[in-house]
Amino acid sequence: MGTPRGREPPQLTNVEVIKKGLIEKSAEVLFCIGRDNVFVSATTAVHNPFEFQNRDIHRPVQRKIFSIPPRVARIMTNLASCLPGKTLLDPFCGVGTILQEAMLAKAHVVGIDKNPWCVEASVKNLEWVKREYGLAGAEYRVMTGDACSLTDRVAEESIDCIVTEPALGPALRDIPTGSYARRIVSSLEPLYYGFLREAYKTLKTGGKAVFVTPYIRTRKGPFQSLSIKEKAAHFGFRTVLPFEEIYANDSWAKGLAGVSSLVDIEERHKIGREIHVLQK
Secondary structure (H helix, E strand, O other): OOOOOOOOOOOOOHHHHHHOOOOOOOOOEEEEEOOOOEEEEEOOOOOOHHHHHHHHHOOOOOOOOOOOOHHHHHHHHHHOOOOOOOEEEEOOOOOOHHHHHHHHOOOEEEEEEOOHHHHHHHHHHHHHHHHHOOOOOOOEEEEEOOHHHHHHOOOOOOEEEEEEOOOOOOOOOOOOOHHHHHHHHHHHHHHHHHHHHHHHHHEEEEEEEEEEEEEEOOOOOOOEEOOOHHHHHHHOOEEOOOOHHHHOOOHHHHHHHOOOEEEEOOOOOOEEEEEEEEEO
C-alpha cells in the first residue's frame, strides 16, 4: 500500500495496519538496522484504538470525570507484569476500568472501593466485558472497603500486583495557583501513604505496585506533584525504573533508562497523571 508523498515518518500507522488487515496476513515486514546487527521481523500486534474506545464508551456504567482511560489502564497493567493467572488488586477500583484491562490479560482480579455505587458499577462493567469478549471463565471479586485498611479485606502476601488510581484532587475549573496546587497535594498525602503501607503488606515478595499520583499544572512556575520515593522506601518498596532493562546498554538513551516515573498529561488538562512503579 502506498503512503502520502513527503510523509514523515514513512512507517504505517497503527490504524492503517488494522484497517488493511496486515496483522492477520503477516503482511508488514520490518527491517531494523542497528550498529552491529540487522533484524527482519513481522508485526504481530499494534495498539487498537477502536477496542479501547469500545471498552470506554459502550460499557454499561460511565463515570466520565473521574475514570482513568482504558489506554492508560492497560499501560499500567503491563508495567505491573499482569500475566495470565496472576492476582491483581485495585483498591480504588471506581467503575472497574483497570479491572477490565487486567481481566482481558487473563488475570484474577480483585476490586475494592469505599463507595458502594462504584462496587455495583464495577460488577456490571466486568460482566459486560466477560460477555463482550467471551471470557466466561474469568474470575473476579469486588467489594466495599478502605484502601488504607486493605488487610481487613485481603490476606497479607496474597496479591501478585496492585494497579490503581487513587484520588487526584478536586475537579478544577481553572488552572490553580502554585500555593493552591501545593495544598491539594498536601491534603492527599495521608491517603497515599496509608495506601502504600497497606499495599506492601498485601503484596507477595517481588510483587509490583503501579499507581498514579496527581501532576498539577499551575498558573506560574513548575508543576506540582506528590513526592512518594522516600515514604515508599520507608515501607520497604524499591523504585522500579521502567526503561532500565531496555535502554541500559544504549548510550544514546541512557537518560531515558534513568526515568523513574511516567507522566500522562495533555495541554487541555489541569491535572495529569504521574505513574510510579514500585516493587516489594
